[in-house]
Amino acid sequence: MTIIDGKKISSDIKHELKTSVAACKQQVNAVPGLTVIIVGEDPASQVYVRNKAKSCKEIGMNSEVIELPKEITQEQLLSRIEALNIDPEVHGILVQQPLPPHIDEYAVTMAISPSKDVDGFHPENVGQMVLGNLNKCFLSCTPYGILELLSRYNIETRGKHCVVVGRSNIVGKPMANLMLQKLEATNCTVTICHSATKNMSELTRQADILIVAIGRANFITKDMVKPGAVVIDVGMNRIEDASRKSGYRLVGDVDYNPVSENASAITPVPGGVGPMTIAMLLKNTLQSFMRANS
């Protein structure tokens, strides 16, 4: 059984990106820049945003975090985004979600220039991805990171049955779409399951590759997994644990210990898919810079 080490792969990718950023600096005397906007003081979002900025610095990219009060109006937020859209030093713009309820996430997504939408959330990027024009779009970072894991672990995907559990716009839908593209690390037969799926275990048991992003702790049990399956766990659920100083621990959507007895390869939580998301965000930001300078 192989434990898919996302921490190691993300570190490898960051090293590769650091070399590319240094080459940018030498060739055009400029480096890619990522601006992250955070609205309000959600503690989990603050941690994510700090990690994104720290990773940028590690590889020599510029990064700016814009912290805005939760009372900001939608109009004010949109005008900040418009200024970033025309700033030539900004190559990637990310507005951390969730946003306060008075701000329409769709309006924010639409306001970000598709050419700087390194989250890959804008319909133009989603549409190009669905059409298979992967050199004309930004891929949503978590599904993109999962493709990298499959590819760097040489996992055979062609003709395999991939079952995606979850249908979010950020993970499930783009993931399923990517797995059916005609690429080296994809080319699967794809089934999507979600909260209203009947007899889900009948479907998950058919999976050669099972990708789970449903947001429920330990949802996938051993009896739902075919012996020899590759299991990718996107879940990050906090569950109470009095033995920890923090009072909680992180678990995935997959019941890791029993399922790993059935799997041929599996991603742990933490240390599997999570670290890949930031690595791919940086990769998208470099891509944006390259397109702007070509």
Ligand code: GUN
């Ligand atoms: N909140 C949690 N994950 C993400 C992400 O990938 N992008 C943005 N913009 N917000 C998030």
